[in-house]
Amino acid sequence: MDFRITDDQLELRDMVRKFARQELAPKAAEIDLSCEFPKENWQKMADLGLLGMMIPEEYGGFESDVLTFCICMEEVAYACASTSLSYLAHTVLCAYNLSQNGSEEQKKKYLPGLCDGSKMGCLCITEPDSGSDALGMQTFAEERGDKWILNGSKTFITNAPIADVFLVYARSDRNDRNRGITQFIIERDTPGLSTGEPFHKMGNRASPTSEVFFENCEVPAENIVIGPNQALGILMGNLDVERAVGGAMGVGGAQAALDRAVDYAKTRIQFDQPIIMHEMVLDKVAEMATSIEAARLLTHKAAWLCDQGEPCTESASYAKLFSAQMAQKATYEAVQILGGYGYMQEYEVERFMRDARLGTIGGGTNEVQKLIIAREVVKRSMG
Ligand SMILES: Cc1cc2nc3c(=O)[nH]c(=O)nc-3n(C[C@H](O)[C@H](O)[C@H](O)COP(=O)(O)OP(=O)(O)OC[C@H]3O[C@@H](n4cnc5c(N)ncnc54)[C@H](O)[C@@H]3O)c2cc1C
Incomplete structure (x- = not known):
């Protein structure tokens, strides 16, 4: 190793x-x-x-x-x-x-x-009524000759307001909940496709997010990426890579928060010494550094497994879950180390804390990661 x-x-x-x-x-x-x-x-x-x-x-x-x-x-x-x-x-x-x-x-x-x-590209899975339950999607693609007609809507789509290329998962068989899904590639100027106004978000605010609407949106059959009715495997498989990369995003944000907090703590004098000399501040620094390194290792392992073509669903969920939890704590503690200044925009750690919040929601919530992990653990326990 x-x-x-x-x-x-x-x-x-x-x-x-x-x-x-x-x-x-x-x-x-x-x-x-x-x-x-x-x-x-x-x-x-x-x-x-x-x-x-x-x-x-x-x-x-x-x-x-x-x-x-x-x-x-x-x-x-x-x-x-x-x-x-x-x-x-x-x-x-x-x-x-x-x-x-x-x-x-x-x-x-x-x-x-x-x-x-x-x-600019984006990926459309989530719908107003199907988030964690992605396979509950209702945007429907109906085959008509050599064309498919899409109707429905997607929401919370990163980059949608500025995207040129939309990868879209749609239901293509109402009788087969799991397998009746097809993936299309659709260009922005396709009649029937439109996007909503950018949402006002808590964090990651310069990354535009909006709804995507399909109203009798006519897509040639050659724009099917996977399907008809064969997209389930790639929907799940691509989430593994997304989750490993999500782990890296949490690590990056948390490392920035730690570095900022340490720099501050070396220069902030209270009780006649830099606050970095106070043991309870050092305890936070040690906890942050250890958990950041643990999240980095989980992330690298999950990514490595993906690269080997080995099963990586469970490892990717470990990386994403742990990294998201770690980044909440690390960015919270960075604000704490900066005290009142940490609460002010100028010192930026409050932004790190707002940005880190998405890690527990996007790409599958923490609860969904736990369901995936627990399912694997139970499966193994049954031999
Ligand atoms: C900023 C941002 C960007 C995004 N970008 C994209 C994108 O580019 N493309 C895309 O397709 N989607 C995107 N999403 C959507 C994201 O993937 C979903 O928000 C996420 O999957 C959760 O779905 P939901 O918001 O509908 O929450 P829900 O599924 O309604 O969940 C609400 C709560 O219920 C819990 N819950 C749900 N089911 C269970 C269960 N079985 N057991 C226990 N708890 C459960 C959840 O964990 C959560 O706490 C984005 C979201 C955000 C906020």
Whole structure:
């Protein structure tokens, strides 16, 4: 067993770290207030090859594995949570999903634009009446000759207000709840597709999120990515990678909170000494550092398993659940270490705490992760 990351991964991590801290971090507070998606930074990420991280080179990507992507995602999340959320939705939920499951024509048509930043992607699963129970989706796709007609709506879709390419799961068989699901790729200008106004969110506020509506939206059969009625496996499989990467996002946000708290505690004098000298502050620092490292290791293991093509559902849920719980605590304690200043926007840790909250909800709630884990534990106990 070798816990070291490779020299190539280290070099890439340092490049992303430098970029993220110089370009993304300085704008993070401002775009949190304005709720404006950072277009210029996005293009810079594309120019560095970051948008095509897990996409094969022949389609304009960088062809990294999931572990390398997690290492880079941690750096992006450290610098700007909003950017990291849009990055997840674009690169993992849309582009990576398409690269794994799309036809040759679909990959040639869409992936180069998703990698070079000229197209923005999103993934539509959640509906107003089906969140955790994703297979309860009701958006319906009806086959008519060589076309499919979609009706229904999706909600909480990251990047939808600015997306060009929508990967959409829809029900295609009302009699088969689990398997009657098809995945389509739909372009923004398709008649019948529209998006709602961006929601006002607690955190990750510069990553735009909205509803997506389908009203007799006519999609050619060639835009089916997986199906008809065969998308269940990829819906679940892609969530494993999303959850491993979600672990990295929690780690990045929590590490930023720890570093900020330590810097502050070294200079804040109370009772004639820097507060970092007070044991109860040091206790928080030790707890934060230990749990961040534990979440990082769980994340790297889950990503590594995905890369080996081994079953990784349970490990991905461990990583996502633990990382989300850890990030709540770490960002909370960072605010505590900064005291009253921590409560003020200027010191940024309050933003870290708001941003971290999503980790317990998006990509499957903590409760859903526990259901997945417990199901596996019970299955094993039965031999
Ligand atoms: C900012 C943001 C971005 C998002 N981006 C996307 C996106 O890009 N694409 C997309 O498709 N979706 C996206 N989502 C949706 C997200 O995946 C869902 O919010 C999530 O799956 C939970 O669904 P829900 O909100 O409907 O909550 P519900 O499913 O209604 O859950 C409400 C509560 O009930 C609990 N609960 C539900 N069922 C059970 C059970 N069986 N046992 C125990 N507890 C249970 C939940 O854990 C939760 O605490 C996003 C959400 C947010 C907030």
